[in-house]
Amino acid sequence: MRKTIVTLVMGLFFPLIVMHTESVAVDIQPRYDSSVPGTQQDLINFVIAGLEGTFTGSTVFRVPIMNWPLVSVEPVPGRLYMLTPEGTPLALTDWLYPTGINACPESAIIIFNSNINWHWGLGPPPDDRYDGWSVATHELLHAIGFAYPYKNYSDSVNVSTRTFHCGVLNLTLAGSDTNGLSHLDAGVYPNDLMNLSIGPGIRRSISDSDKRIFRCAFAGCYNLRQIPTLTQWSLIILVALIVFSTWVVLRRRKVIGVR
Numbered sequence: 132m133r134k135t136i137v138t139l140v141m142g143l144f145f146p147l148i149v150m151h152t153e154s155v156a157v158d159i160q161p162r163y164d165s166s167v168p169g170t171q172q173d174l175i176n177f178v179i180a181g182l183e184g185t186f187t188g189s190t191v192f193r194v195p196i197m198n199w200p201l202v203s204v205e206p207v208p209g210r211l212y213m214l215t216p217e218g219t220p221l222a223l224t225d226w227l228y229p230t231g232i233n234a235c236p237e238s239a240i241i242i243f244n245s246n247i248n249w250h251w252g253l254g255p256p257p258d259d260r261y262d263g264w265s266v267a268t269h270e271l272l273h274a275i276g277f278a279y280p281y282k283n284y285s286d287s288v289n290v291s292t293r294t295f296h297c298g299v300l301n302l303t304l305a306g307s308d309t310n311g312l313s314h315l316d317a318g319v320y321p322n323d324l325m326n327l328s329i330g331p332g333i334r335r336s337i338s339d340s341d342k343r344i345f346r347c348a349f350a351g352c353y354n355l356r357q358i359p360t361l362t363q364w365s366l367i368i369l370v371a372l373i374v375f376s377t378w379v380v381l382r383r384r385k386v387i388g389v390r
């Protein structure tokens with residue numbers, strides 16, 4: 132009987148063990164300028180831990196982060212901006228140069244506008260402040276891959292139709308220039324983290340569309356972490372119940388001996 136139980140337990144947990152051991156964390160290494168206060172660093176570190184928990188891969192990614200007064204959008208090739216609804220820059224990502232194996236991103240610089248009334252807390256932002264959590268996540272996603280200047284990403288973009296294509300994925304992008312092609316269209320996806328702009332008092336998190344772009348463009352660099360989904364958990368529990376009931380029935384019929 133003890134052997135039967137051990138077999139049952141091993142049969143149930145082996146797939147779970149396999150699913151968890153194959154994932155290696157992506158390593159995002161921030162380097163903060165002296166302009167970035169401790170509370171902002173703590174919050175960005177929290178955002179980075181979340182991203183490292185979302186993606187797997189062997190990529191080490193370095194990212195200098197600083198605060199600087201950004202007055203207007205400067206048309207510098209390859210520079211990506213996130214804006215307030217009025218068009219003021221909230222933050223930018225620049226120097227997006229993939230140099231690693233398989234053109235994996237390795238580093239980028241992120242600058243937050245020091246003139247903005249930021250909220251650098253874990254809780255939801257007040258109505259008059261811009262959410263640092265959302266904007267930092269948005270900029271870090273540009274830095275690690277969600278950006279037209281990266282070849283793996285641009286290979287899936289159709290510039291004339293302003294769409295991102297990959298398998299069944301067909302997402303509408305925000306515009307036809309480099310910045311527009313690096314964001315999702317707010318008309319089609321009104322609440323997506325990767326929209327061009329965000330208003331005060333709003334928090335957004337990484338969406339399924341955002342994750343699917345990474346899965347398509349950067350399969351050789353990052354993969355989504357293989358944590359069983361709700362459906363997979365239900366299946367695992369269902370299989371366990373079937374195995375257990377079969378064992379109970381067989382035991383009652385004395386097919387399996389009791390020692």
Ligand SMILES: [Zn+2]
Pocket residue numbers: 211212213269270273313314326327
């Ligand atoms: Zn952006």
